[in-house]
Amino acid sequence: MSDEYRVALEQACALALAFHGSRASRSPSATASFEELWAALNGSTPEDGMVAHEVIRQLAEGADAGLMGAAGPRSFAKVTGGSHPVGVAADWLTSVWGQNGGSYLGSPANAVTEQVAARWLLDLLSLPADCSIGFTTGATMASFVCLAAARGKVLRQAGWNADADGLFGAPAINVCIGNDAHATIFAALRYLGLGHNRVIRIPTDDVGRMQVAALSSALASHEGPLIVIAQAGQINTGAFDPFSEIADVVHRHGGWLHVDGAFGLWARASPGLIHLTAGIEHADSWAVDGHKWLQVPHDCGYAIVRDAQAHRQAMAFEASYLPPGGGACREPFHYVPELSRRARGFATWALIRALGRSGIAAMIEQHCRLARRMAERLASEPGVEILNQVELNQFVVQFGSGESPECRDQLTKAVVERIQAAGVCYVGEAVWRDRLVMRFSVISWATTQQDIDQSADSIVAAWRQVSAGIIRGRSER
Ligand SMILES: *Cc1c(COP(=O)(O)O)cnc(C)c1O
Numbered sequence: 033m034s035d036e037y038r039v040a041l042e043q044a045c046a047l048a049l050a051f052h053g054s055r056a057s058r059s060p061s062a063t064a065s066f067e068e069l070w071a072a073l074n075g076s077t078p079e080d081g082m083v084a085h086e087v088i089r090q091l092a093e094g095a096d097a098g099l100m101g102a103a104g105p106r107s108f109a110k111v112t113g114g115s116h117p118v119g120v121a122a123d124w125l126t127s128v129w130g131q132n133g134g135s136y137l138g139s140p141a142n143a144v145t146e147q148v149a150a151r152w153l154l155d156l157l158s159l160p161a162d163c164s165i166g167f168t169t170g171a172t173m174a175s176f177v178c179l180a181a182a183r184g185k186v187l188r189q190a191g192w193n194a195d196a197d198g199l200f201g202a203p204a205i206n207v208c209i210g211n212d213a214h215a216t217i218f219a220a221l222r223y224l225g226l227g228h229n230r231v232i233r234i235p236t237d238d239v240g241r242m243q244v245a246a247l248s249s250a251l252a253s254h255e256g257p258l259i260v261i262a263q264a265g266q267i268n269t270g271a272f273d274p275f276s277e278i279a280d281v282v283h284r285h286g287g288w289l290h291v292d293g294a295f296g297l298w299a300r301a302s303p304g305l306i307h308l309t310a311g312i313e314h315a316d317s318w319a320v321d322g323h324k325w326l327q328v329p330h331d332c333g334y335a336i337v338r339d340a341q342a343h344r345q346a347m348a349f350e351a352s353y354l355p356p357g358g359g360a361c362r363e364p365f366h367y368v369p370e371l372s373r374r375a376r377g378f379a380t381w382a383l384i385r386a387l388g389r390s391g392i393a394a395m396i397e398q399h400c401r402l403a404r405r406m407a408e409r410l411a412s413e414p415g416v417e418i419l420n421q422v423e424l425n426q427f428v429v430q431f432g433s434g435e436s437p438e439c440r441d442q443l444t445k446a447v448v449e450r451i452q453a454a455g456v457c458y459v460g461e462a463v464w465r466d467r468l469v470m471r472f473s474v475i476s477w478a479t480t481q482q483d484i485d486q487s488a489d490s491i492v493a494a495w496r497q498v499s500a501g502i503i504r505g506r507s508e509r
Contacts, residue, residue, distance in 0.1 A: 040084035041128075047092045052117065055104040055478065060458035064097035072097070101458055105478035106487050109460030111267065111295050111426065114476030116327035122382035123329045126375050133167070133375030134365045135354055146377030147362045152384045153334060156392060157300045157320070159313060164340035166347065166367030167376040170333040171294035171321045172216040177335035177368060178317035179220055179259065180346040182288040185339060186257035189286065195345055199225045205257040207231040208250060210273060212240035212266055217292055226259075238465075239420050240266035244277040251285050258287030264309055264318075265296020268464045268471055270424030272296060276311025289315040294333075295475065298325035299424060302393040305400065308423065325396060327387075327477045328379045335367065343367055399425045399474040402484045406472060409488040415499055419464060428462060428469040431495050432502075441468035446498045447491070456490035457483075 051058075064072070072094040082090075101107045103115040132138030133146070150165040168174045183205065187194040190203045207226055209217065211233045218228035235246045242262060251258070260282045262273040275291070282289040291297070291312055297320040299305040300312070312318070316339065322332030337343035348366035365371050387395065403425045410416045410429055417433040432443035448461050448470050462471040474484070 036084050040088050043085045043088050047088070048120075052103075055101070056106075056483075058099075058101060058104060059455050060101035060104055060106050061452060061455075062098045062100055069094070069098040102476075103478070105476060105480060105483040106457035107476060108472050108474060108487070109458050111265075111324055111473045111475055112330075113321075113324050113327040114478045115329040116383055116386075116477050118386040119328045119379040119383045122379040126378045129375070131375040133373050133377065134371040136361050136363055137354070138372070139375050142375035142377045143361055143364055144377075145375075145381045146364055149377050149380040149384060150334075150362070153380070154336070156384070156389060157297060157318075157336075158306065159300075159318065159336060160338060162340065163336050163338050164343045164362075164367055165337075166335040166343070167364065167380070168333040168335055168368055169331040170323065171214075171292065171319045172220060172333075173369070174319035174321075174333040174335035175217055175261075175290065175292055176220040176223055177343070177347060178290050178319055178337055179224055179226070179261075181317060181337050181339065181342045182259045182290055183224055183226065184346045185342040186259060186288050190257050203256055205259060206251075206254060207259045207261070208234050208247060209261040210234050210240070210242035210263055211236045212268075213261060213263055214267055214292055214294065217261055239269040239271040239423075241271050242273045242278060244274055244281060247278060248281050251281060254285055258282065258285050259290065260287055261290045261292065262315070263296070264291055264293035264299070264312060265424060268426070268428045268462055268469070269420040270296065270422070270426045271420070272299075272308045272312075272423070274311070275309065275315065279311055279314035283314070288317070290317045290319070291315045292319050294319060294321045295324040296424065298392075298396055301389070302396045304393075304397055305424070322376070322380050322383075325399075325475060326380070326383055326392070327395075328376075328383050331374075332376050332380060395477060396425075399479070402479060402481060403427060403472065403474045405481070406474070406484050406488055409485075410491065413492055413495060416495060419467070419469060425475055426471065426473040428464045428471050430467055430469050431498065435502075437467065443498055443502070444468050444470055446501075447494050450494035450497060451491055454490050454494060457487035459491070 102112055131142050133142045136143040146167055154161055154163055166177050168177060184195050186205060187202055192202045194202055209231050222228045232250050234250060235243050237243055262278050264272050279289050297318055299308050318336040320334050322328035323330045344366045347368060404422045407418045407422045407427050411418045415433055417430050419428045430440050430444050431447045432440040445468055448459055451459050459470050459472060462469050
């Protein structure tokens with residue numbers, strides 16, 4: 033390697049180590065405005081090159097104040113993992129190796145690593161060992177892949193080959209989905225020509241679980257192709273649909289049951305939590321993320337399909353320069369839409385190897401414990417209302433109980449802004465049952481009990497400041 037490139041790689045390594053060392057003390061969110069970042073990174077189109085290490089220095093300097101603290105220990109707004117160092121190390125090698133993860137020819141090492149990791153995933157998630165897995169960019173694309181397999185299969189059962197002939201003239205597919213499904217499922221349906229508006233929305237209960245009686249009555253006079261989409265881990269409450277009963281209803285009607293388990297499917301990796309997912313093994317496909325609870329660096333998701341042939345029929349294609357597949361080795365591109373792509377097997381393999389079954393279970397259980405600890409601390413504070421029982425690792429909370437609904441929304445917004453300005457932890461807003469809430473999710477490997485307690489102090493202080501403001505406002509009136 034030329035000295036110039038060696039220096040650039042060494043510099044990236046030094047910058048990465050410095051960043052890693054300061055994760056816990058850095059601001060948990062970006063500190064620069066759009067304008068500041070634009071000024072730091074913009075310039076006229078480069079006419080000539082620049083020495084490599086200087087490029088890397090400028091990039092790191094320009095990006096620094098715009099980096100979110102997702103890899104740090106006190107980032108609770110999004111349900112994303114914390115880019116675990118073992119995954120990062122594997123990811124560095126993935127980039128340096130420059131493998132094309134699309135096919136066995138492109139990278140025998142990745143193809144085999146994905147095949148091993150896929151087996152490990154099915155074992156950890158207690159799903160049937162003969163399911164097929166596609167390595168995607170995330171749960172959105174994992175659901176897209178699973179639903180493509182579903183669409184092909186339910187239409188073939190109705191005598192229509194959608195993969196060959198498309199959807200024009202095809203029998204209609206009824207798609208049923210819980211009213212509190214994740215927004216990305218509707219996007220996946222749209223990409224597949226199933227439309228995000230023509231779905232049948234099934235009412236849910238107070239924590240967002242699909243109501244089986246409502247599903248049954250929606251299907252009472254149903255005939256023809258059917259896809260039902262359930263959820264493991266509602267984004268606000270962490271709730272799980274009643275899978276056993278849903279699977280019974282769906283299969284009685286000859287339908288395909290897909291489960292969006294972006295983070296919640298990981299409850300299956302914990303002996304203490306697996307009961308929450310009871311019956312989920314009867315589904316026909318599952319979408320789950322690697323970059324959420326498994327802590328794989330972005331981007332990584334898994335599309336898991338029980339009927340491997342339906343999975344391949346939806347995704348595989350032939351080309352003169354590619355081997356037809358078959359034999360002992362799985363062809364990565366038979367299970368996802370992409371051909372050339374990042375070799376995602378390495379980071380997944382490394383993280384499962386590093387944490388092991390017991391480490392993954394312990395981490396997930398710890399996050400659920402820490403979420404409960406935070407909820408209990410906040411609930412003990414007058415004027416704070418936790419809106420759901422903490423079943424998993426997340427909950428939603430509103431500030432200002434006893435005030436009018438509009439006032440509670442405003443107070444909650446004000447508290448979130450104060451927490452963000454204080455810079456101890458990062459939380460965000462969400463809307464739940466028409467109420468503006470603060471959502472709190474514990475999902476990073478880096479979060480400790482001390483981080484939770486320190487963050488609780490900051491949240492409570494923000495609420496006390498805001499509520500002191502209301503009391504002052506009243507006495508001045
Ligand atoms: C995060 C999430 C998704 C989307 O996953 P991406 O990895 O962002 O594509 C879908 N469903 C649920 C429940 C999620 O939490």
